[in-house]
Amino acid sequence: MTTRTPTCRAALVAATGLASLVLAACGGGGGAGGVRAGHGSSANPSASTATAHNAQDVAFAQGMIPHHQQALEMARLADGRASSARVKDLAARIEKAQDPEIRTMTGWLKTWGAQVPMAGTDRSGHAGMSGMSDMMSDDDMAALKKAGGKDFDTMFLSLMVDHHQGAVAMATTEKRKGEYGPAKGMAGGIVSAQNAEIKEMKQLLGEGGSKG
Template sequence: MITSHAIRRAALGAATASAVVLLAACGGEKHTGAHGAPAASVTTGAHNAQDVTFAQGMIPHHQQALEMARLASGHASSAAVKALAARIEKAQDPEIRAMTGWLKSWGEEPPMAGMDHSRHDGMAGMSGMMSADDMTALEKSTGATFDKKFLTLMIAHHQGAVEMANTEKAKGRDGRATRMADDVIAAQSAEIKQMKGLLAEK
């Protein structure tokens, strides 16, 4: 005969097992996505149109900054300018790869690979983007002339990136994109301050 005590023990065991399963399920929902982002930020529907605009605009913006930075090793005379250019390249190349991955995961088209964005008419009006004439003049300059021109153009370029990042922070939804916007604002604002100091010495 099954006693009432045994029945109560069986019921208690079942309730405990259910609680363990429930806690495990809840705990499983708290995993993080890429760059430590909450899972919700990497699932379908977690981004909005502003996130797409940010990534599609910032990729060619960064690519032009890389094009400018890569000229410094052979054209600049200032060690500080060369070091700054190397730091820009090191920071922005991985960000381009990250944003390209986001766009693909969202089912959106990344900017065309291999496009010369600095010369592309559709990009010239983007905040901080250099014109084809600006880029040609930078390529043709060397020494102290290059240093001054590079700093002047890159300050304007960074200011445009900060403006774009502020818009993303205000209107974006995806956690990875808004955190990158924070990084852009912090890093490029500091570099703007540094470049203004270097320019004042010229």
């Protein structure tokens, strides 16, 4: 036992030394990993950069939500009033496209901690906003609700052309001045889709607006 004890102690010392080296090496690797994690966390700012937005993005969403809401209000009148199948189809497409966009923009504003315009917001509150002058007045909306048949078709198309032109102007500003990628992407889609619909509506107006 007395001859094995020094040997065991020597082995223990050697093992301890080896363990220290291993731990030091692991510690060094952990340090490198820590630096990488730091860079990985600095990737969080990159991820934040992906969600970065500016005042224009907020203004775009806050302005476009009530604008879209009014377009939906107009479009939903077509089913029981329009005489043209093409006008009804156009109204249905407008509703299908713009309703999800309202939900998406509402989500952005909530994420950004910005105020979300409520449905039925007083339209006069948007009078000073860029591109909002095309919003229908309460008198226009009342007249549209009272119209029917070909008169409705013509009034609906004329008012919606103006409405779309305002949306295109707002979206063009967002494309130029916005920072948030998804908002700029939506703006580009609005410009393309609504310019195409403006062309279609002008053609329908030229045909009398009510040919099925």
